[in-house]
Amino acid sequence: GAVVSQHPSRVICKSGTxxxxxxxxxxxxxxxxxxxxxFPKQSLMLMATSNEGSKATYEQGVEKDKFLINHASxxxxxxxxxxxxxxxxxxxxxxxxxxxxxxxxxxxxxTRLTVV
Amino acid sequence: AQSVTQLDSQVPVFEExxxxxxxxxxxSVSVYLFWYVQYPNQGLQLLLKYLSxxxxxxxxxxxxxxxxxxxxxxxxxxxxxxxxxxxxYFCAVSDRGRYGGATNKLIFGTGTLLAVQP
Numbered sequence: 001g002a003v004v005s006q007h008p009s010r011v012i013c014k015s016g017t018x019x020x021x022x023x024x025x026x027x028x029x030x031x032x033x034x035x036x037x038x039f040p041k042q043s044l045m046l047m048a049t050s051n052e053g054s055k056a057t058y059e060q061g062v063e064k065d066k067f068l069i070n071h072a073s074x075x076x077x078x079x080x081x082x083x084x085x086x087x088x089x090x091x092x093x094x095x096x097x098x099x100x101x102x103x104x105x106x107x108x109x110x111t112r113l114t115v116v
Numbered sequence: 117a118q119s120v121t122q123l124d125s126q127v128p129v130f131e132e133x134x135x136x137x138x139x140x141x142x143x144s145v146s147v148y149l150f151w152y153v154q155y156p157n158q159g160l161q162l163l164l165k166y167l168s169x170x171x172x173x174x175x176x177x178x179x180x181x182x183x184x185x186x187x188x189x190x191x192x193x194x195x196x197x198x199x200x201x202x203x204x205y206f207c208a209v210s211d212r213g214r215y216g217g218a219t220n221k222l223i224f225g226t227g228t229l230l231a232v233q234p
Contacts, residue, residue: 006159034221043206043226044160093159095222103148103167105210105222107159 002028004096006108013084013115021079021111023050023094029074030096034105035067038091050077084115118143120207122225130233131199137192137228139181139207149190150208150222151181160206166190177201202232 003026013019023033031052036044048069049057056069066088068080077096081088091112095105121140129135141147148167152160164175171183181192190207207225 004159043224044222046221046223049221091157095160104150104162104165107152107161109159110157112157 002026002096002098002106004094004106004108006094006111008111009109010112011114013113015085015115016083018080018082019084019113021081021092021094021113023077023079023096023108025075025096025098025106028096028098030077030098031074033071033077033094033096035069035077035079036093036095038093038110040091044093047079052077081113084113086115089113089115118147118209118211118223120209120223120225122207122228124228125226126229126231128231128233129197132196134195135193135197135201135230137205137207137230139190139192139225141188141190141207141209143188143209143211145211147209147211149181149183150210151175151179151190151192152206152208153177154204154206154227156203163192163205197230197232199232199234201230204229 005024007022033050035047037047038044046059047062050069050071052071058064071077093110094108097105119142123138150165151163154160163179164173166173166183174180179194204227206227208222210222
């Protein structure tokens with residue numbers, strides 16, 4: 001199957017700093033990627049839809065100025081958590097599909113963010 | 117809005133016993149249905165998916181699921197579990213896109229921890 005790579009897998013940062021997470025589709029192009037957040041022992045919640053060459057679409061309740069998404073190419077989307085605080089600590093996962101109309105999304109391995 | 121309900125947060129089962137993980141969805145339109153497995157601190161791996169056609173779907177690792185439109189259910193089953201099946205299992209749904217493909221904007225259930233005991 002198609003491969004989605006997420007980097008870093010773990011990151012610890014100080015409160016008030018920013019952290020960038022990368023999501024790459026390694027062997028296909030993706031016009032759309034999705035970012036999810038998962039709190040411990042909970043389900044995945046969709047944060048935003050990343051669209052190549054245009055602005056991301058954020059779900060209700062997600063602060064777009066705090067979670068900056070950039071989808072500059074067909075194989076890369078980035079999520080930047082700005083001015084991180086301990087409550088932003090979570091597991092962030094991205095997904096992508098090879099093309100419009102594809103019937104399956106492929107997930108990255110996730111990024112464990114810890115803000116201290 | 118769509119929603120997915122996984123009634124069981126945790127299912128303990130002995131090794132080699134059968135298991136069923138329940139999933140119900142609410143949607144008034146045609147959907148795609150998925151089951152994913154997540155091992156600790158890892159991403160999601162697709163077990164199986166229902167798009168159309170036969171209501172019994174077979175996936176990887178010996179899992180299967182049956183789509184029941186009248187009951188809006190998509191329960192996951194395995195006839196004999198192994199210790200290595202211990203993981204979190206998520207049921208998910210996505211809309212069909214305008215041209216019939218999946219939008220891949222997934223709505224997940226709350227997950228079921230399958231705990232296989234020796």
